[in-house]
Amino acid sequence: MAGSFFEDVYEVVRLVPVGRVTSYGAIARYLGTKNARMVGWAMNALAGRTDVPAHRVVNSQGVLSGAAAFETGTTMTERLMSENIPVKNNKIADFPKYFWDPEKELG
């Protein structure tokens, strides 16, 4: 599958269940890289695409650090809210409750 690092990232993001979120660092560790920035960078290249649920990826604190990359500054928040994920001030409330760890869930 490893066509490229980006594709691997996208594939993991697609595996995130509705109503759940994961973090850049979690994806980075799952893919074996030590740099979460690579994941963030891959997500940046995703701007405008709808075939990957980019809104389900936040930073380690549950903050929607990539909200600015969406259509509007509130698009990411609204998408999460529509999936029953509470967002307050660009941050997910009860983040640990909705966190989905690929390494733990997928193995």
Added chain:
DNA sequence: ACCGTGACGTGTC
């Protein structure tokens, strides 16, 4: 092959 860039993470002050 070198350089700049970057939706992060963690440790320190």
Added chain:
DNA sequence: TGACACGCCACGG
């Protein structure tokens, strides 16, 4: 708590 510095590495030019 909050702000800052540094490490990490894939990709395009």
